[in-house]
Amino acid sequence: MKNRLPDLEAWAIFAKVAELGSFSRTAEEFGLSNPTVSKAITRLELRLGFSLFARTSRRLSVTEAGRSSLERATRILQEARALEEEASEQTEAPRGVVRISAPLSFGTAYLGGTLPTLLQTYPEITLELALSDRKVDLIAEGFDMALRIASLEDSSLLARRLATVRILLVGSPDYFAKHGRPSRPCDLTNHCALGYTGGPARGIWKFTHPTLGDETVEPPVKIWTDNADILNPALMAGQGLALQPDFMVWKDVEAGRLEIGLREWSANPLGLFLVTPPSPLRPLRVKAVIEHLAREFSHAPWAGTLSAE
Structure with missing residues (x-):
């Protein structure tokens, strides 16, 4: 059997349909026709030999077999976008939306203070912040990065330790x-x-x-x-x-x-970690925010302030 090129377009469409729960909304977002979206899913299902979605007149849901492939499909879509953005941004200033998750208390007390300098340095970046102690799923929920205070367990995510938290x-x-x-x-x-x-x-x-x-x-x-x-x-x-x-x-x-x-x-003790999805491909705007936060928290204001005596 000859090697076949993967149907990357169909995988990307699958990831977006699963996210939006709608063929028509996916078509609208990608600028495609409804039949094009439907045919891509059918093509992928025929290739795989199983259904990706359970369809009723009122609801569209991912099948169990589809869920096992969804994380990688989402990653394909994100990495393809990142690759295109990285290639097109080589001579441009960082611009666009960066989505960040952070713990509520830490974000309010410390993250906010780092933002004026960031926005002054990169005026074309827009930030979308989600402050909550909930551990978000970066890939499934579309976050570019998260600040986490934890004893970080093994993970497929990339983690950069910024500071120690006693x-x-x-x-x-x-x-x-x-x-x-x-x-x-x-x-x-x-x-x-x-x-x-x-x-x-x-x-x-x-x-x-x-x-x-x-x-x-x-x-x-x-x-x-x-x-x-x-x-x-x-x-x-x-x-x-x-x-x-x-x-x-x-x-x-x-x-x-x-x-x-x-x-x-x-x-x-715990650590303050900056966690990102596993792909090393990141848009220029995401790289800029990562490096800014790493600089800001590499000398944590609370570190070394309390004597052990």
């Missing part, structure tokens, strides 16, 4: 004066905790000591939340202790509004 046990001076200061993690069972639900193991706090090893504790929790910012008023009011990232609390610690507990123990 996780600190903090409370107000009034709290420690009233309830005492824990000397080791096991003491936290007698304290009130303010809990963040976005961690890897809800309610389980893990600490490491350079000589005493590891300790895990599950303290009683008074507040649960999926956004750590909302814990700050309760922390300041002496209502409990919390594990907070250093970028959120370093100013309050330096000002004496919060204090670090268990200084000799450390929770597992």
Whole structure:
């Protein structure tokens, strides 16, 4: 059997139909006729030997077999666009829309401050920001990049570490004066905790000591939340202790509004990562934003501000 060229046009059309859920909207977006879109899907299904879509009079949905191919088809469409844009932008200034996902608290506190310089440097770039602690699917949802604060697991995505984020046990001076200061993690069972639900193991706090090893504790929790910012008023009011990232609390610690507990123990640090889809092909506008953010956060303002003493 002779090698056949892949039907790249049909794969790109498949990815867009799956995204929009409509043959006619895909035809409109690509500037094609409805029959051209329909024939491309039929051609691809005949070539593959299975249906890509389940069709009813009211609904179009991707079949199970189609879903197994959808991520790569989406990547084909994105990489083809990136290749064309990269080739056409060689002598042009970066321009167009860049979609960025970032955690809500971090994005509000730090990402916003980097944007005026970015837009001044690249006036033809438009930014679309999605601030949420939800872990978005970059490829399926069409994001160019994401800032993530995590202990990044193995992934097909490309990740660039920008900074270290320490996780600190903090409370107000009034709290420690009233309830005492824990000397080791096991003491936290007698304290009130303010809990963040976005961690890897809800309610389980893990600490490491350079000589005493590891300790895990599950303290009683008074507040649960999926956004750590909302814990700050309760922390300041002496209502409990919390594990907070250093970028959120370093100013309050330096000002004496919060204090670090268990200084000799450390929770597992996280990293600030810039994550992108796996293709090395990126439009010039995306490259420009990546390098700008990497420069801005390579010297994190919170890094090294809190003494371990």
